[in-house]
Amino acid sequence: MDNKALYNLSYGVFMLATKHDGKVNGCITNTCMQVANSPTRVAISCINANYTCELIKKSGIFALTLLDETCDFDTIKHFGMQSGRDVDKFTGSFDLSSLPADLNQIPYLKEHACSVISCKVLESSDLGSHTLFIAEILDAILLNDKKPLTYADYQARVKPRPDAPKTEDTGKKIIGWKCKICGYVYDGSELPADYTCPLCGHPAEDFEPIYG
Amino acid sequence: MDNKALYNLSYGVFMLATKHDGKVNGCITNTCMQVANSPTRVAISCINANYTCELIKKSGIFALTLLDETCDFDTIKHFGMQSGRDVDKFTGSFDLSSLPADLNQIPYLKEHACSVISCKVLESSDLGSHTLFIAEILDAILLNDKKPLTYADYQARVKPRPDAPKTEDTGKKIIGWKCKICGYVYDGSELPADYTCPLCGHPAEDFEPIYG
Numbered sequence: 001m002d003n004k005a006l007y008n009l010s011y012g013v014f015m016l017a018t019k020h021d022g023k024v025n026g027c028i029t030n031t032c033m034q035v036a037n038s039p040t041r042v043a044i045s046c047i048n049a050n051y052t053c054e055l056i057k058k059s060g061i062f063a064l065t066l067l068d069e070t071c072d073f074d075t076i077k078h079f080g081m082q083s084g085r086d087v088d089k090f091t092g093s094f095d096l097s098s099l100p101a102d103l104n105q106i107p108y109l110k111e112h113a114c115s116v117i118s119c120k121v122l123e124s125s126d127l128g129s130h131t132l133f134i135a136e137i138l139d140a141i142l143l144n145d146k147k148p149l150t151y152a153d154y155q156a157r158v159k160p161r162p163d164a165p166k167t168e169d170t171g172k173k174i175i176g177w178k179c180k181i182c183g184y185v186y187d188g189s190e191l192p193a194d195y196t197c198p199l200c201g202h203p204a205e206d207f208e209p210i211y212g
Numbered sequence: 213m214d215n216k217a218l219y220n221l222s223y224g225v226f227m228l229a230t231k232h233d234g235k236v237n238g239c240i241t242n243t244c245m246q247v248a249n250s251p252t253r254v255a256i257s258c259i260n261a262n263y264t265c266e267l268i269k270k271s272g273i274f275a276l277t278l279l280d281e282t283c284d285f286d287t288i289k290h291f292g293m294q295s296g297r298d299v300d301k302f303t304g305s306f307d308l309s310s311l312p313a314d315l316n317q318i319p320y321l322k323e324h325a326c327s328v329i330s331c332k333v334l335e336s337s338d339l340g341s342h343t344l345f346i347a348e349i350l351d352a353i354l355l356n357d358k359k360p361l362t363y364a365d366y367q368a369r370v371k372p373r374p375d376a377p378k379t380e381d382t383g384k385k386i387i388g389w390k391c392k393i394c395g396y397v398y399d400g401s402e403l404p405a406d407y408t409c410p411l412c413g414h415p416a417e418d419f420e421p422i423y424g
Contacts, residue, residue: 005327005352006246008278008360009254012222031245034218035257036339037408042221043255043344045247066220115217123337125346127248132255134337134344140217148220150362196249 003194007203011151013067015079015113016044016052019106020059024090026107027052028080030151030201032064032117040137042119045130049198051084053131060121062135063106068146071112073158081182081200103139114148116141159202175212177204185210215406219415223363225279227291227325228256228264231318232271236302238319239264240292242363242413244276244329252349254331257342261410263296265343272333274347275318280358283324285370293394293412315351326360328353371414387424397422 017026031045044064046053056062067075079089090096090107099107102118109116119135149158159181177186182200186207195204229238243257256276258265268274279287291301302308302319311319320328331347361370371393389398394412398419407416 001252001349001352002354003352005278005329005354006252006254006349008224008280008327008354009244009246010222010224010360010362011245012220031247032221033223033243033245033255033257034221035243035255035344036342037406038341039339040213040218040406041339041342042218043245043247043257045245045255066217068220115220117217125335125337127251127253127346129250130248130253132247132346134339137213137218140213140215142214142217142220147364148222150222152359194249194252 013071013076013149013151013154015065015067015075015109016046016056016062017065017106017108018052018055018059018062019104020055023055023084024096024107025052025055025084026079026089027084028076028201029064030154035134041122041134042117042137043132043134044119045127045132047130047198047201048126048128055084056121056133057124057131061104061106061138062119062121062133063102063104063108064117064119065108065113066115066117067109067149068112068114068144069149069153070146071149071158073160075109075112076154076158077182083199102141110143112149113143114146115143172211174209176210177207178210180206180208225283225288225361225363225366227277227279227287227321228258228268228274229277229318229320230264230267230271230274231316232267235267235296236308236319237264237267237296238291238301239296240288240413241276242366247346253334253346254329254349255344255346256331257339257344259342259410259413260338260340267296268333268345269336269343273316273318273350274331274333274345275314275316275320276329276331277320277325278327278329279321279361280324280326280356281361281365282358283361283370285372287321287324288366288370289394295411314353322355324361325355326358327355384423386421388422389419390422392418392420 011030118139223242314330330351
């Protein structure tokens with residue numbers, strides 16, 4: 001199986017937010033599609049280790065902001081490359097009081113965002129690394145007329161270019177791998193080819209070796 | 213709810229094929245995403261009324277050809293705008309003997325296609341108009357280095373421009389709606405705004421009124 005064949009699947013880039021028991025959190029995802037039109041249903045997939053996923057399992061509701069082509073790396077870094085377990089993401093530039101909220105009082109982004117979709121989970125399926133949620137759409141708002149940001153465009157244009165690969169330090173042993181995007185460290189000498197960063201979702205090719 | 217907000221979700225364009233009890237069929241879809249990476253899983257959604265969907269429910273296997281940016285309307289028309297119940301799609305330009313087959317002996321396209329993913333269904337969920345299938349990947353092959361065709365690109369560049377809207381025939385009653393892409397006829401005076409053609413999947417805006 002050639003994992004690169006799967007990279008040709010097309011995705012958008014989203015800020016997925018939820019609220020449970022007073023706690024609001026959001027993360028960056030790339031997996032949402034409309035899966036039925038009568039009645040209207042969408043499916044999203046979330047990394048189980050993510051705090052947003054944990055909260056959606058409890059709240060059963062979410063707001064998906066569809067980022068547009070003007071979105072910058074700062075927005076993606078803010079929501080995608082730190083955990084809501086460590087920081088409150090809805091402070092500073094994204095202070096809760098400065099953002100609009102949907103019918104469930106979940107915040108969404110108004111800048112660099114072309115749509116927001118408010119959903120209620122109907123079914124979920126635990127798939128190991130991720131949970132797939134099938135949801136009813138409670139509301140959908142068109143925010144501007146810009147094109148949505150695609151994951152391919154994010155990879156090609158928005159994310160910072162990783163530094164040129166360093167010459168291999170021969171004679172030294174690889175003891176781990178570090179994500180060049182968010183800094184997450186994988187412990188182990190061999191990084192599986194289909195590995196994706198549990199924090200920011202970037203693939204194995206965005207990791208660099210750590211020598212012992 | 214503004215249905216246009218949902219149009220900002222990003223998709224690819226695929227030829228989805230299966231084989232059951234000697235019968236091979238394929239159709240055009242736009243809904244597939246990788247939903248887990250450990251183990252690797254994808255989800256696809258199919259219109260229940262489609263023959264390919266009926267066959268996948270029985271066979272439990274499928275091959276998804278990811279069309280590339282060079283794909284022309286003829287390929288999409290051939291697989292997407294006629295039913296395998298009426299015609300054998302794997303004859304003529306797409307004769308079975310001229311196409312490669314995957315490990316399950318399901319044909320895939322080698323022209324205008326950048327990847328093929330061979331899958332086995334693990335779970336399915338009937339969502340009314342569509343069924344969502346969660347599948348294991350048995351094999352994935354990278355076919356060329358071209359960019360995948362996105363659904364947005366298909367809508368903007370590949371599909372023929374519908375004729376300019378005709379002046380409304382006032383005084384005449386609307387008795388139905390015809391899909392301008394494939395000719396499918398909807399019986400009824402009011403076409404729901406979120407309607408999509410059950411034959412070719414195009415939205416309500418691609419229908420024109422039929423006057424009585």
